[in-house]
Amino acid sequence: MEVSGGWLRDDHSDEGIGRVGLTSMLSKVPGDANRGSWRWTLYIAELTAWGATALIFVILHVEDLSSTTYRRALLLTIVVAAALPVLFRIILPRARSRAWLGWAAMALSTLAACVFYGLLRAEVPSAQLVFVPLIVIAGLVAGFPEGVWAGLLASVGYWVTAAIAGRWPDPVAGTVNTMLFLLSGSIAGLLASEMRSHYSAEQEEHRLATAVRHRLLAVLDAVDEAIVFRDRRGITRVVNQRAGRLFELDPDSFLGEPTNELLRSIARKTEDPEGFMETFQELRDDPEAELRLWVDQILPHRRQLRLYSGPTFDENGALVGRIDVYTDITESVSRSAEVERLYEEARRTAESYQRGLLPDSVPSVPRTNFVSHYVPASGRRAVCGDFYDFIPLSDGRMGLVLGDVCGIGPGAASDAAFTRYTLRSLANDTPDPEQLMNRLNAHIQGHIGSERFVRMLFAALDPERAVIEYVNAGHVPPVVHRFDTGEVQ
Structure with missing residues (x-):
């Protein structure tokens, strides 16, 4: 699901691959929140908010504050603690369909942080760090753009609050704090987007594996x-x-x-x-x-x-x-006919699994005709890591993919599925072939076995200019056939 306005994106439900082995607080994640999903991220954000509130409460009792500052800050801490369940259990889940709720929650949270900062800045060193949990939470829950916006909003609140209080921050310290706010939002947003992207790819891979398993069981039962x-x-x-x-x-x-x-x-x-x-x-x-x-x-x-x-x-x-x-x-x-039928059934099932990694049809592009043909190998090599794909890019070009994961069998096919859907996810915002290959390489290095590698040719076709730009990552070089001369290059 994707909500217009950029607030709270989640392309899949939280059903899918269950995770075990999380310890401590993470082991108490609700049962319908799988690791990497939006609900899981929301839960981590709520833990962050409670942790920050608890830290502020401790600071109020450790620092030697004036009685007026202490009472006001304590009252504000109690109000924030009472608002957190409403924010994370009611407002933010509903913001998935009402984007304005998310932006309103960000604005109110920034206002609360400004009040905290205004109360404590004269008596607590580094009181401006009260903005950081807010920025991190916005990046985790919403994503990279909203994390950056939260950093900008916190920076404005930081400078305005300091001006109202009558004492501007030191220019160097103020600049460093502003950069810290922007960096916090950017990193939190990127991490959250990456986790959700990986979660979506895992779900798609799991869906393919489950479908194949059911087909095989159906064959065995028949x-x-x-x-x-x-x-x-x-x-x-x-x-x-x-x-x-x-x-x-x-x-x-x-x-x-x-x-x-x-x-x-x-x-x-x-x-x-x-x-x-x-x-x-x-x-x-x-x-x-x-x-x-x-x-x-x-x-x-x-x-x-x-x-x-x-x-x-x-x-x-x-x-x-x-x-x-x-x-x-x-x-x-004699059961020879039945054995032959079983062999053919298994071969078709394996071929169906392999074809599940390929696009259903070729795209229609102006001034360009595409033809694709895939012939599976026989025997144990029928299931392997070969695949191709067509990916529409955000700049209007068409991405052409030829990939080959080394090895054969379900392991190679699973890694091919993971590579294909990761590439599709990254291509949404990275149309440049070189940058896209660098991002893909960095992403899959930690997610496939050390004994495997992926060879890939990625090309970006501009049908209007009749120009194709490609990056070859160890794949067999492409071939160009000149129709008018019959020359093959």
């Missing part, structure tokens, strides 16, 4: 084989519906539990329970071994099953788990 997957720690992660029907058990009751519990339940329904369990015990000595055996099932019905148990690896060849596939071959000797 097949005629019973499938069990456990991770390398021996914890059951997937039990499809066919396994539940074949062995008359509840698949969900075994998820997250040691797989031995599930194996014991299956063994009790076979003709040789001890032999069945002993076969799996042999995997302790060789966890990467493959098993192929026949299983005679007697409960709930007599069946002959073919079991395949094999290890699964990630794109780097590291063991990630084990998959067991039980095939009922009682009435069918």
Whole structure:
């Protein structure tokens, strides 16, 4: 959601990726506020406001103030403390749809800071720092432009209050304080914008991953084989519906539990329970071994099953788990057609995941025709980090992107999704290709694994002037084909 007027922007709801591990005060964040979301930022801003109020209260009792100054400042502190719940629980949430409420709250808060400064400036050194929490809160809650405006408003209040009090600040000290106010608002706004941008990119990546997971589970539940997957720690992660029907058990009751519990339940329904369990015990000595055996099932019905148990690896060849596939071959000797169908289904699912990283269509630009063609690789390389995109830039040009995250598999595809949506977010206010690549490089360095890197070609096309400007960050150089001469450059 984005509100006109520049106050309080939040492009996504607070549903999405849950976070754990925050400690101390941060661990008490409301359940509907995920780290990096606007609600989370509002909560941090409220903590800042309460902390500043508490600090002022302590200063009033530590400093040797006159009785008049103490009483007035204490009364103002009590009024501010009473107003904080109204500000953060009622006014600011409503300011997301009524921008004037946010600006009114900023103005009133600045007025309160001016009063504090006017009361304490003669008796408390560095009393002007009372403006800093206000500026930081505005930057956190609203963003970079509002943080700068808060710094300007605080600077005006600082100088005006000093003039009313009859003693101007030292020019050097006043200039330093003014720069401090502007810098505080700018840094707070940039940090908040960056966190929310990263949060939005994470949500989009999570949405893609969830959609793919649901599709894969739908495929697994549609097949005629019973499938069990456990991770390398021996914890059951997937039990499809066919396994539940074949062995008359509840698949969900075994998820997250040691797989031995599930194996014991299956063994009790076979003709040789001890032999069945002993076969799996042999995997302790060789966890990467493959098993192929026949299983005679007697409960709930007599069946002959073919079991395949094999290890699964990630794109780097590291063991990630084990998959067991039980095939009922009682009435069918050959399952080659079904195996082929499953392979094709998995390939299409992988290809669908890969195409989820690509634009749905090419844009329509005056005087320019775009054609794009993507052919996925086969086998394990069907899911990789290759992508392209078209990004409208704020200066009217069209951004063209060719990207390649090294490696294959879901990890590379996830990093490609993260890179693509981060680039789209940064391109909103950075149309210059060189600056955009520098910002993107600085952002993704801390968010993808050290074993990965991204090669990218970014070009900005001006269709009116027929000029294209590009930056190549390690990608294969572009090719130009001259239609009139047939020359390829």
